[in-house]
Amino acid sequence: MPQTIIDLLNKGREANTADKFRRGNLIHLPTESNLIITGDLHGHRRNFERTVTFADLADNPDRHIIFQEIIHGGPEDSKGGCMSYTLLFDVIRYKLKFPEQVHIIMGNHDTAFINNSEVMKDGKEMNRAMCSAIKRQYKEAGDEIILAIRQNLFCQPLAVKCENRIWISHSLPADRLVNKFDPKIMDRPLKVNDVVKPGSAYLLTWGRKMSQSLLDKMAEMFDVDIFILGHQPQEQGWSQAGRNLIIIASNHNHGYMLEIDLAKSYTIEQLIEALVPMASLP
Numbered sequence: 001m002p003q004t005i006i007d008l009l010n011k012g013r014e015a016n017t018a019d020k021f022r023r024g025n026l027i028h029l030p031t032e033s034n035l036i037i038t039g040d041l042h043g044h045r046r047n048f049e050r051t052v053t054f055a056d057l058a059d060n061p062d063r064h065i066i067f068q069e070i071i072h073g074g075p076e077d078s079k080g081g082c083m084s085y086t087l088l089f090d091v092i093r094y095k096l097k098f099p100e101q102v103h104i105i106m107g108n109h110d111t112a113f114i115n116n117s118e119v120m121k122d123g124k125e126m127n128r129a130m131c132s133a134i135k136r137q138y139k140e141a142g143d144e145i146i147l148a149i150r151q152n153l154f155c156q157p158l159a160v161k162c163e164n165r166i167w168i169s170h171s172l173p174a175d176r177l178v179n180k181f182d183p184k185i186m187d188r189p190l191k192v193n194d195v196v197k198p199g200s201a202y203l204l205t206w207g208r209k210m211s212q213s214l215l216d217k218m219a220e221m222f223d224v225d226i227f228i229l230g231h232q233p234q235e236q237g238w239s240q241a242g243r244n245l246i247i248i249a250s251n252h253n254h255g256y257m258l259e260i261d262l263a264k265s266y267t268i269e270q271l272i273e274a275l276v277p278m279a280s281l282p
């Protein structure tokens with residue numbers, strides 16, 4: 001059983017790296033596609049299942065799905081340990097079933113898990129909570145599984161760029177740190193330092209409350225028009241947080257996802273109309 005999980009994590013890592021749409025740390029999706037974008041999942045299995053059913057990837061070979069921030073949150077074991085790694089395993093299984101259609105991008109909880117730095121959520125330090133649950137379940141194999149999870153998360157791409165000038169990443173650098181962000185991070189292999197503050201993968205996944213001038217600057221840097229991000233909690237499931245930014249969240253019962261046609265260009269208003277309340281899905 002532990003070896004099966006380690007094999008799964010290693011195969012998932014290889015699938016992230018071998019994704020045929022990946023160049024460097026960026027996924028470039030083709031025009032003739034339909035794309036489903038989900039926000040933070042944080043262990044919310046029901047919304048993952050709703051997305052899988054809605055997407056029906058087997059019958060929609062041109063459809064892609066983006067997942068992010070899968071770990072930290074959701075069910076706990078009897079001692080309060082975080083069981084969200086079970087959802088991560090299932091998302092990886094899904095990626096392996098549809099390796100060119102499912103894309104998992106890096107979130108800040110991933111960077112924190114990779115370098116074992118503290119990350120709080122609802123008053124709890126989540127890395128300790130997840131590692132202790134893994135060790136309780138897998139006993140002496142726990143450490144090896146934790147290492148395989150770190151290696152898997154480290155091989156995730158950082159962002160998705162679409163031909164219709166839409167960019168999807170977990171977040172963007174914060175205003176006060178953006179001068180430390182190096183866009184060449186998209187083109188070269190990641191080093192562990194990149195996911196530690198103030199490394200550029202760290203900065204890309206941790207920023208909050210970006211100003212409009214920062215959004216405009218980043219749009220020019222990445223040569224895109226509109227950002228779809230996660231990371232910042234959304235009680236209503238989504239918000240427009242700038243002239244060219246929509247934030248979505250998929251980690252609760254009022255969560256949203258977005259479904260778009262990459263052959264079309266969108267205004268921000270048209271994107272807002274394309275938002276799908278996950279509670280409306282079977």
Ligand SMILES: [Mn+2]
Nearest residue numbers: 069107108231
């Ligand atoms: Mn986040």
